[in-house]
């Protein structure tokens with residue numbers, strides 16, 4: 176039976192660093208509050224004029240092609256997970272496909288908020304296993320600064336910009352994407368959303384004045400669900416695959432808040448040194464956070480390592496995946 180494995184990974188972050196001290200000059204906050212409540216020290220911000228998420232996605236995909244020695248014309252499918260598309264239409268996937276000259280490639284966007292990477296990976300897995308496509312790129316590109324309100328101290332420390340991409344290919348070895356559990360319940364809508372700009376509340380002077388084109392979040396509620404749901408889905412995937420905490424080499428949770436990461440790892444009982452964390456440097460980069468973290472630690476990961484990923488995002492949408500590292 177064919178398996179789908181991650182055969183390459185790359186990422187891109189903008190140069191500009193927005194520190195906690197910078198934020199304390201913009202809103203009523205300070206480094207101590209942000210560090211203890213969220214664990215973030217700095218985040219990257221894309222400053223290039225008129226550059227959207229695709230700018231970073233193109234950089235990440237170009238790097239991926241170079242590192243894996245993949246010819247642009249050989250890529251069959253590109254899935255772009257983003258909550259910050261360049262445009263409402265066309266898809267950001269189409270902009271990236273054009274920008275990277277993927278001439279024989281089909282593609283589309285996937286909207287699953289911060290769970291976008293694991294959702295897109297599962298879609299790529301299905302295409303590879305079916306035999307339909309042989310070289311699939313999952314790219315996550317999130318210009319979170321485009322929807323962050325830098326007058327709102329409750330949300331502006333949390334987010335950063337980044338892109339990351341993985342190449343997925345078939346293998347007959349018993350490695351790659353082994354299993355995934357996914358949930359969407361729709362109950363999270365009032366607690367985490369961008370209220371305007373969609374068809375429910377199209378853009379108008381009033382929506383701009385009401386600051387409805389930024390992330391709206393009721394943090395405590397989201398926090399509670401994020402912890403419970405990532406713990407439950409991680410336990411579920413471990414049980415289904417007969418994995419104990421000792422069997423797992425690496426645990427990679429969505430990077431939204433260091434306290435959430437520690438609470439999830441602690442409740443499952445995973446030793447801290449197996450939990451991959453890079454939120455302090457980048458903040459919450461939404462769908463990009465898991466592959467950005469995997470890319471940062473890729474020299475530690477060895478072929479055959481057992482890895483559990485878990486993510487939680489707006490919707491609510493959440494789940495966990497079990498993969499055996501294949502690079």
Ligand SMILES: CC(C)(COP(=O)(O)OP(=O)(O)OC[C@H]1O[C@@H](n2cnc3c(N)ncnc32)[C@H](O)[C@@H]1OP(=O)(O)O)[C@@H](O)C(=O)NCCC(=O)NCCS
Nearest residue numbers: 203204205208213289328329394395397398431432487488
């Ligand atoms: C957002 C979050 C960090 C807030 O932390 P919290 O401990 O829940 O803090 P609260 O929202 O209860 O606010 C506590 C106080 O700090 C204040 N505060 C909020 N942001 C602040 C900031 N940047 N600096 C200083 N004070 C701040 C609040 O105004 C509140 O003050 P009050 O008690 O006088 O009203 C936390 O709820 C969180 O991480 N939620 C989940 C976010 C998440 O994961 N989102 C993405 C999911 S994909």
